[in-house]
Amino acid sequence: MAQSIADSVPQPVPIPVIPLREWMPWALFGGLLLLLLIYFVGAEQGATSLIHGRMVHEFVHDGRHLLGFPCH
């Protein structure tokens, strides 16, 4: 009787381990994309300007205020 109860207890599913050499390039790529996003939100057309005009600034203006970057 006790053995039939122990057999019905669900066993944890093993979590697959992803080797470091497989996920590290993707982590670096994602980090670079995030740094680029932070640049465009925080500095583009503020302290520096890579793209002419005010389109980028207006597009990320609310995010700029939300994250506390100086604006106006």
Ligand SMILES: [Zn+2]
């Ligand atoms: Zn502003």
